[in-house]
Amino acid sequence: MSMATTMLVIKPLFSPLIHHQSSRTARLHHHTIPTPLRRVPTHLPTSLASAAAAAAPPSAAESLVDDFDPELPIEEALTPPSSWYTDPSFLDLELDRIFYRGWQAVGCTDQVKSPQAFFTGRLGSVEFVVCRDDNGKIHAFHNVCRHHASLLASGSGKKSCFVCPYHGWTYALNGALLRATRIKGIRNFDEFGLIPLKVATWGPFVLLNFEKDVSPNQEVESDIAAKEWTGSCVDILGNSCIDPSLTYLCRREYTLECNWKVFCDNYLDGGYHVPYAHKGLASGLKLDSYSTTTHEKVSLQICEGGSTDNADDFDRLGVKALYAFIYPNFMINRYGPWMDTNLVLPLGPRKCRVIFDYFLKDSLEDDKIFVERSLQDSERVQIEDIVLCEGVQKGLESPAYCSGRYAPTVENAMYHFHGLLYRNLKG
Numbered sequence: 001m002s003m004a005t006t007m008l009v010i011k012p013l014f015s016p017l018i019h020h021q022s023s024r025t026a027r028l029h030h031h032t033i034p035t036p037l038r039r040v041p042t043h044l045p046t047s048l049a050s051a052a053a054a055a056a057p058p059s060a061a062e063s064l065v066d067d068f069d070p071e072l073p074i075e076e077a078l079t080p081p082s083s084w085y086t087d088p089s090f091l092d093l094e095l096d097r098i099f100y101r102g103w104q105a106v107g108c109t110d111q112v113k114s115p116q117a118f119f120t121g122r123l124g125s126v127e128f129v130v131c132r133d134d135n136g137k138i139h140a141f142h143n144v145c146r147h148h149a150s151l152l153a154s155g156s157g158k159k160s161c162f163v164c165p166y167h168g169w170t171y172a173l174n175g176a177l178l179r180a181t182r183i184k185g186i187r188n189f190d191e192f193g194l195i196p197l198k199v200a201t202w203g204p205f206v207l208l209n210f211e212k213d214v215s216p217n218q219e220v221e222s223d224i225a226a227k228e229w230t231g232s233c234v235d236i237l238g239n240s241c242i243d244p245s246l247t248y249l250c251r252r253e254y255t256l257e258c259n260w261k262v263f264c265d266n267y268l269d270g271g272y273h274v275p276y277a278h279k280g281l282a283s284g285l286k287l288d289s290y291s292t293t294t295h296e297k298v299s300l301q302i303c304e305g306g307s308t309d310n311a312d313d314f315d316r317l318g319v320k321a322l323y324a325f326i327y328p329n330f331m332i333n334r335y336g337p338w339m340d341t342n343l344v345l346p347l348g349p350r351k352c353r354v355i356f357d358y359f360l361k362d363s364l365e366d367d368k369i370f371v372e373r374s375l376q377d378s379e380r381v382q383i384e385d386i387v388l389c390e391g392v393q394k395g396l397e398s399p400a401y402c403s404g405r406y407a408p409t410v411e412n413a414m415y416h417f418h419g420l421l422y423r424n425l426k427g
């Protein structure tokens, strides 16, 4: 039996904003709309909407925020309570107030180097796809088919258009709906393109902004996005950390059984744990030279490289290692001929993924022995950190522990991170 296929070809039309949905429908289905897309019904006067929000009782998670006091000086402060690292509703609050606001690093430009290249990802409940169209322009969209919500693209690669695996609706790389299969008889149907996200690139990084106000022109100028992303630190990072001459080499991913902040805290302890937990790494660093500075949304930890006791000339770390943390979850590590970045993605209250991207000086790319040995050393450190972080998570879940203390002269980057979290979580 042959099945007739009715096909409607729709002229490419960029679909700007959110669904054509009445405010009444939007209210009825409020709980089904992903947080970044939620908006106050437009017919409500703003003052009334804010008054309603103000009158709402604080959620359980919101009341946990005040269990940390960022006003106390580091010498007196307690660290945030374990509930920040274990409570599922706290993660929801973090997604809403931290990750769905402002710029977030999601990948590197190498992943969309040429026309038609794309990659997909997920942050919280937001599924996204980033692609480069035939004219070289970068786009980002919610990776969700407008028909019945199937995920559209998966993984990464090259495509001339996105064909939904479910019923075949087809979208151009600029998001326009090109073809909707078998929709004969449908009425009031237009502008059903992919829902865009704001996207920018800065140096080798791709940034997305999940906030709801998206103009049809999604690509934001690099300088503006970088300033918003890194605050006052854009020049310092641009001059001393991000070297555009380095070549993208490879990616390593790790899934950790711990809250995403446990990994960040571990990174931000000013090298405190290095002599105890990373004996191999410690031998290549002059730990007494460790210094930390904090800026608006960034902290920088710098340590001089020391001579290793290797019999050979292998020197992965060079004369200086620089560790930059860009709030809330991105790290740039610059040492010797290397730069690597760590992107920490929350997967659940006690689970996260860390994505390492490695960049290297061109001239060393073919030095297989150096590359292999460097990656092995880096992986050893990472595995040591995973053991520490997963142990900490178990400790945080123990009834024996609620809050800890800071070592005031070394852990100021961590204290700074917790203060930023507090201020964002308070909205």
Ligand code: FES
Residues within 6 Å of the ligand: 145, 146, 147, 148, 149, 150, 164, 165, 166, 167, 168, 169
């Ligand atoms: S869900 Fe994509 S075509 Fe039906």
Ligand SMILES: [Fe+2]
Residues within 6 Å of the ligand: 266, 273, 278, 381, 385
């Ligand atoms: Fe470590």
